[in-house]
Amino acid sequence: MKGILTIVFVLLCSTLWSQTKVSGVVLDENKEPLPYVNVFFKGSTTGTTTNEEGEFYIQSSKNFSIISIVFLGFESQEILLKSKINKIKVVLKEDSTTLDEVIIVKQPKKRLKKQKNPAFRILKEIWRRKKKNGLSLVKAYQYNQYSSRELGFGNMDSLFMRKVLRNKFNKMKNYVQKNYENNTYYIPVELIEKSEKVYGNNSLGKIRRDIEGERKIGIHQLGKYVDRATTIFKEIDVYNDDIYILDKTFVSPISTSGFGSYDYVLSDSSIVNNRKEYTIHFFPRQKGDLVFKGHLKVVDKSFALTSIEMEILKNVNLNFVRDLSIRKTFLLKNDSIYLPKTNTYKGEFTFLTKNKKEKGIYLVKNEKFSKYVFDHEKSTDFYDVKIVQKRANQYKKEASYWKRKQDEKINETFQLVNKIKTSGKIKKITGTIYTISDGYFTPITGIQLGNLFTTTAKNDIEGVRLRLGFKTFKTNNDRFRILGHGAYGFKDKKIKFGLEARYLLSSQPRITVGAAYIDDVEQMGFTKFNERNLIPQPDKGPKAIFVRGDNYFLAKVKKKMFRFDVEIVNNFNMGIKFAHEKIISADPDRFSMAFFNQKNNKTINVTNDVYSDFYLNYQPGRVTEGFGVDRQLGTKLHPKLLINYKKAYKGIFGGNVDYEKLSILYNHPLPVGKFGVFDPTLIVAKTFGKTPLSVLTAVPSNQTYFLTPNTFALLDYYDFVADSSVEGHFEQHFNGLLMNRIPLIKKLGLRSLLTFRTVYGSISKRNKKINRSSIKYVAPNRKPYFEYGFGIENIGYGNLRPLRVDFIWRGDFKNVNGPESPKFGIRVGFKTSF
Incomplete structure (x- = not known):
């Protein structure tokens, strides 16, 4: 009985694991490869066609002993297979009985006008x-x-x-x-x-x-x-x-x-x-x-x-x-x-x-x-x-x-x-790939540390700044996630930190809640919009390692925040954030953020900003995957509309400012066929009420040597301060269209682009009147400020081409805060792209 069972078991195994694999190449009589030749197992529909080099590969879990090779204009062949794994070379002969002339399809050397092309x-x-x-x-x-x-x-x-x-x-x-x-x-x-x-x-x-x-x-x-x-x-x-x-x-x-x-x-x-x-x-x-x-x-x-x-x-x-x-x-x-x-x-x-x-x-x-x-x-x-x-x-x-x-x-x-x-x-191997890609590593199960690529920054307040973040992680579909960071400045010798928790409350409709606490140094007035995370992204933008000029325009900030977000329909989110922020200049002697309170006739150095921030986020066509609190995003181009309405409450929980702010951003990358992608962004912002510098949005400037989206590279921080503004940021990416047509250069795989950025805005008299800071309020209200330039991207070697270099010029403007900004600059961007 055991012998019979053994035989049955062996037969079953041989049936389950039987497999026929065939690879090879098909040539004509002149030893030239034949593309698009049909190759299949005789007696089945399993087959393939040869590639441009005449190569093919087919396999089946079943046992086959013959493959058939068929191509119009050539004699068909049947090849007897000698084993389960075969590598063969087939030479096809012309079939003179079916065609007077056999045409091997190759790219024509001489181009026909389309009206004369039979296709x-x-x-x-x-x-x-x-x-x-x-x-x-x-x-x-x-x-x-x-x-x-x-x-x-x-x-x-x-x-x-x-x-x-x-x-x-x-x-x-x-x-x-x-x-x-x-x-x-x-x-x-x-x-x-x-x-x-x-x-x-x-x-x-x-x-x-x-x-x-x-x-x-x-x-x-x-x-x-x-x-x-x-x-x-x-x-x-x-x-x-x-x-x-x-x-x-x-x-x-x-x-x-x-x-x-x-x-x-x-x-x-x-x-x-x-x-x-x-x-x-x-x-x-x-x-x-x-x-x-x-x-x-x-x-x-x-x-x-x-x-x-x-x-x-x-x-x-x-x-x-x-x-x-x-x-x-x-x-x-x-x-x-x-x-x-x-x-x-x-x-x-x-x-x-x-x-x-x-x-x-x-x-x-x-x-x-x-x-x-x-x-x-x-x-x-x-x-x-x-x-x-x-x-x-x-x-x-x-x-x-x-x-x-x-x-x-x-x-x-x-x-x-x-x-x-x-x-x-x-x-x-998968862990190494993840670390190289995302900058995080897993020292213990469930905890990831990073981002390793954003650990170092520099400014005039902290000196060299080291930062390391963490997040909980079991799978991509975690409903609950905790993340945070710690930072240390070698000049001010102080520890900073941030902690955030997010939870997916409901999947249908998709509702998430989050809370955070931050005690850190921040660049105020740098962004107008509610970020995806309550904690700002790792040291990007103003906190970078290579900077120009002085950067003491920073504030010590302590924030308590809570956010509620609901996805009304697919890719259309509505949410509200409640926050209490205590803001004070990180260096009052060189950069004051004081304002005058007319009611008690006092100058105030500390801003207590208690506010609600209501937002709408609509991104039709965005590709998402996963069902956890954080979803993975695809690469498909899509428009984006962000609307923020911020309201401050004076007298509630110690709040000492009262203002309203409306901000709208619209971005819509537009593919223009072989000419690449046109990427325009429009931003409109308006602030109502008496608003001190600590919470007033400055025209977003950039004193680093790195490109930062929706900022002006040749402005210093607080060169312009506006409570009403309109911005336009336009980029045309040619995806190699121009560079591919220049001899010698086309081998480098470079891609070209054009850029233009402009802003027009004003500052109200009432906000100028309460200002007691060391910054003079100036806005681009007489004529728009603009920057223009061209760039080369996809710089690198092999597949590693993350480098982008922009050459930027600016229009003239009257500089009143600090030294004159440069009229020309070269800026570098890093973005890993396909």
Whole structure:
């Protein structure tokens, strides 16, 4: 009996772990690679096509003994496989019986005018219809969507694999995806699966998405840049003229302006399901531009896509991304409606260079669409319902549920991640990546220290200032979080600190509460708006290590704060903050913040500001993930509207000032196709009532050598003080468009930009009258103050290109406070971007 059970067990294991893997290259008789050749296992639908170098890789958990290779104009071949893992080279011969002439599709050396290009007629018909995915042609629709997102490490050698899998290495190595080009492995460390039911109504313009099941396994915490990279494959519609990926604007291959960015070649046509199907190949005209290379297939008469495959070139002006590919297929409902069938997105990201041998992170996302139903309309209220995730296991399903959804490849990945997730080696790597990305490290479970990149600053009050923060952290979805910091100045020899607690009170509607206490030195009048955190962000802006001129314009501040925030609808928040602040100049001899109280005829040096701060925050289109008190933000460009109304209360809890302040900010990055992104910000502010300097908003200046958003780089602190002001900050980022066209320079991967900033404002007589500070109140009320310049960004080496350098000039103004500000300056910015 035991023997029989042993045999059955061995047979079951061999069935579960059987797998056929084939990689290789397909060439013609002249040893030239053949792209887009169909390769599949005989007797199955599992297959692929060769890439531009004629290379391919396919695998299956089933045993296959033959692969078929088919390409129009060449003789088909069937190759007998000798083992479960094969690496082969195939040479195809021309088929003289089907074609008089065989054309190998390559980028043309001579460009045709679009009217003379055979592909133009077909593309023009695609533009004219622009049916997107066909769902817009029906009143109402619904369908099922299953998606999987696999995240892991690429180019890992066998030694690393042995350390991760240990005694399971020999058993499992054949079931890990392998890169046969350099004999390395792809190791999955996280897998997320999601099953959704989608309902749409075109008459109402509404879409409802219900998550039926979700499963996560593996190690997730890899840092904010990896988190943002995982959101790159959301809602990519190739029918749009522009495709937004990683906050960059790519020109779609079927854009109406595509002939300005692509070369097109109509390669052939074939009959598929009694319909004529054309194949069009597209190539970048300028290799460094944000465009793709690939091919699409389109059906005659309806001119709707049946499939599209595209990838970026290796030398595209994009950081950290070694490879990026998109494959979409569509199914036919009738002659006019083509619907999404499958989406496959792949990306590989490296830290230093784009070298194929460098270790990196890979991301694979698969989507499958099924069970379409049309014109079954629901009630209007039905589409407004939104199911919000409140707990981690809310969408938990049994294993049998996921087996019905998965294909064999996803099932294998799940098994691998389940075994790898406990690996100490993997946890060590993910922890290092998180520290490099976010600046935090975990000395003990549940506590993180950082940010390591903002520990040092300098000013004339504290001298060199050291700061270290902390936060509680179990998972990204913690409902409760405590964070704080401690700081020490080597000149004033004093310790400062801040402590904040935040709690997610409700998930639907989303309600958060927070409280904080701060005893620190701050730059007053530097910001007009309610920040996301009650504690100011780590030493940025005025508190930096490299500064120009004197900076003793600081105040000692003790704050007690409480905030209540509710998300009314998605990405529309309303909240109120109550605060008590005690403000006194950090150096009264050089920088007085005193004001005159006319009622008791006294000069007051200490400001007790008791106020409420009501705000609205609307950011339509913002991508968020997670359901904890802090959510992760995506990279998608979106507008932002902030409105703050602040009211101070004199006589309550010792308050000695009475004023009101209204501030409005609107920012709306606008993609302008291949010309990059235009990023304008408008700020309007008005203060009512008698307001001392300690709580009056100065025109935001910047005396560091670093760029700070929405500030003026060539103004000193308190050069301008205004109780009414209008600001405009405008930047045009060309994303390499200009630099890519300059010989020699284009190899450096630089990007250019233009900047213009201006402010117009005034100061009231009543505020001038109560002023007893050492600052003279001056406002840009006769003519606007402005700064203009140009910059170069994406400076660095390999993938590490965080540096931006701006060259800035300013208009003339009469300086009355302190030394004359510089008329020209060079400022540096640091921003890690793709």
